[in-house]
Amino acid sequence: MENRLDRLFGQLRSRNEGALIPLSPGDKAPFTKSNEIIDMFMETGADAIEIAVPTRYPWMEGKNMQIHQLEAIVESVKSSDSFELMKFTREKYPEWPLLTINFMGPVFKYGQNNYIQGCVDASIDAVDIPDYAYASQNDSLGFVSDLMDQNVYFIVDITTNLATAEEGTRQYDLLCKLIKKSKGFLFMIAQPGGVSGTKTKLPVDELKPAVDRVKMLEDEFKVNTPIIIVCGISSPEQVYESIRTVGADGVMLGSAISKRLQAGETIEKIAPFARELKEATKG
């Protein structure tokens, strides 16, 4: 069965359009809060959606994402609730590419097999688990291989430093390995350390050579994985720059919307901004 992400990027490329992948925090059934956010993203044209599973040690999260994590703890949102939300969203939007983002802590706590089953039940297209060192440790837990057996992609992360590593270094070897193993799309991290958050200025000078290098290696290895910029995207201008100047295939963002939600803005007020973000992906 074709993965929805492959279909999505095929369509976007034919339209010379980039992807907008926003993140939604999760809550408990009946998912009043998250459902409203997810519906808004669908209506404003987001190309895929990432649903967050809460964690208690969010070391890769900046302020806004940590606030979501704290809210989830206060509301006792568990991994099982997040998977229920994914199922609920899948039933509503059968063709929309659906991803989940979390850390290894929740995977261990929920159980690797339960986690994979949760992905299968919600027909998740890909998982974004940044702290599973898939390539460096040769999939030591067999986790990615089990996911792939179910047609669930594992999204790999590349930093700008790694992308521009000198040939012959262990960094370069890892870069090649990651590109060869990438499926669905790969993340190009625009922030040292990968800590989420918004930025006033996109580091185009770092991102452009990094994206060019990855594309060059993709050609060499005959892979064609779309590159998505993540960490720091906060405005339509940055979305446009990421796609048209840097040359990425899209952007992923979380904090830009979370910041507004946490400042008390209503969904009605955020929706035009989300629409602008999507418009900026078009050529």
Place this chain on the structure above:
Amino acid sequence: MSIDLDSKDTLPNFDLKIEYGKYGGMYVPDPFSPALDGLADTISALQANADFAALQIKALQAMPLKNPEITLDGKILNTEVYKTISLARPFVISGYLALARHLNLIPSFAVDDKDDLKLFLSAASALDLKAYLAINQEVGKDANLINELEEQEMVVDVEKCATLFNDPSLYAFQNYISNISTSLFIPTATNVGPYPFPSLTSSFISGYAKLLKKLVSEKFPNLPDVILSNGYPGTSAVAVFKAFENSDVRIISVEKPVDSEIEECYCGMYARVIQTGSQEKILSPELILHWENGEVDRVFAKDFNSAIIAMDQSGIALIVEDY
């Protein structure tokens, strides 16, 4: 401090082997693996390095250390109880600071209590190091202390713990990973951080283990029958294990009971004070391994004395109290 510190006492054996999967205590994203592997290589090459050892001794000597002398505390039933204070944490902090100085890196340190901070600042000052300090909510309330730290040109982060997760290790680690080529994360427990940090912390603990062994052999003609130390997060217990592995000493890791265990643990003085631990808790991976192998008893008790009473241990008991 009255003890002699020389490199034989303090030099860690850098044993960065991986016992729980390559990234041990904590998983990290692929892009950071080469830097961590590189750090492990650099550290392994420091084995028996005299300059590094001298730096660690300098750091230790600058610390206001409590006296680790072994003293008789009294008798409980048939047990003569002796006490000593564990210097495992000072050894860990001084080891990391010496490493930071030697490799010219900026320490990234989580402040959970003022005692640790005192140790850290004395040693950092002796080695002329500035640092990033993530400070927990409680310590962060001391405005004078924060001003003092800022005057010492430390980068102080009090806001995150006050407004977000009250876990300074989270922010110290975030700072480290965001500046991975110029900073050094300093965990004080062997269950914190990715490879090579858990085994590196454990290596620094081995310096104290050598000292403890020496103090014990000077005090007693024969080894004690039982040695008890704090189990969570396991730093001192690991030191005790390292000092007395392959001996007849019974090593007990004592943990305070939590929440649901309180009723069970507090309801009897002689029989039910102690439980053999089965509770899932994130302890030091090294301690868990020894515990699972039956080399360390892990018990839940309200204090060391109740642990000894409930076990009715005869002979000599030594309590190694956490710093």
